Amino acid sequence: MMIKEIARHTLETRFGPFELASFAFGDNQQMVLALWRLDRSPLPASPEILLRIQYGCINGTVFKAVDCDCGFQVESALKRISQSNNGVFIYFADHEAFGFGLASKMEIVSIEKREGKTFFEVLESRGYPRTVSDVLWTMPQIFAAIGVPRKVILLGASEEKFNRLKELDFEVTRVDDLVIDQTELSQSVVQELQTKRSIFSTFINSIMRRSD
Numbered sequence: 001m002m003i004k005e006i007a008r009h010t011l012e013t014r015f016g017p018f019e020l021a022s023f024a025f026g027d028n029q030q031m032v033l034a035l036w037r038l039d040r041s042p043l044p045a046s047p048e049i050l051l052r053i054q055y056g057c058i059n060g061t062v063f064k065a066v067d068c069d070c071g072f073q074v075e076s077a078l079k080r081i082s083q084s085n086n087g088v089f090i091y092f093a094d095h096e097a098f099g100f101g102l103a104s105k106m107e108i109v110s111i112e113k114r115e116g117k118t119f120f121e122v123l124e125s126r127g128y129p130r131t132v133s134d135v136l137w138t139m140p141q142i143f144a145a146i147g148v149p150r151k152v153i154l155l156g157a158s159e160e161k162f163n164r165l166k167e168l169d170f171e172v173t174r175v176d177d178l179v180i181d182q183t184e185l186s187q188s189v190v191q192e193l194q195t196k197r198s199i200f201s202t203f204i205n206s207i208m209r210r211s212d
């Protein structure tokens with residue numbers, strides 16, 4: 001399977017300028033974007049680059065919802081990449097991780113709120129897939145297109161992304177949690193983040209044990 005580069009230009013953001021390339025992949029020509037800042041001089045400036053992989057979420061990223069942390073993650077990751085001047089931000093614009101589509105994600109959110117259920121309880125009760133559908137196979141081709149080696153510090157605690165990148169011959173030297181200002185987040189998301197953090201530390205400890 002091949003991805004197709006569509007366009008490339010510079011994007012001026014609140015966090016400074018980024019190079020941007022958009023790609024299409026898969027039967028439905030889904031869009032994936034790469035934004036990057038690379039310190040290329042003098043080469044090799046840094047042996048590893050920051051990498052954030054973000055899946056689509058309209059409520060969080062477009063409408064700045066405070067009852068999900070996606071928008072906060074995007075902001076934190078772009079800031080971090082901008083400060084380091086060496087990193088890539090990948091955004092799967094049409095893909096929300098599980099592969100049921102952004103429209104179904106809206107339906108799931110509405111059921112969560114109406115029935116007071118968690119995201120995974122809704123997936124279970126409505127028969128949606130509960131495992132992540134793989135779009136990360138595109139990553140080696142994206143890295144080749146923008147000309148960076150596959151040696152990264154992964155931003156954000158995700159065992160799924162960590163494992164899949166390693167399968168795809170990425171060297172993941174470290175996983176860093178994203179720093180998120182929680183003061184604006186809704187209480188339920190703050191609780192979710194605490195759970196994520198504890199899963200994160202268990203995960204990090206297991207990686208350390210594996211590499212001993």
Ligand SMILES: [Zn+2]
Nearest residue numbers: 057060068070
């Ligand atoms: Zn979200």
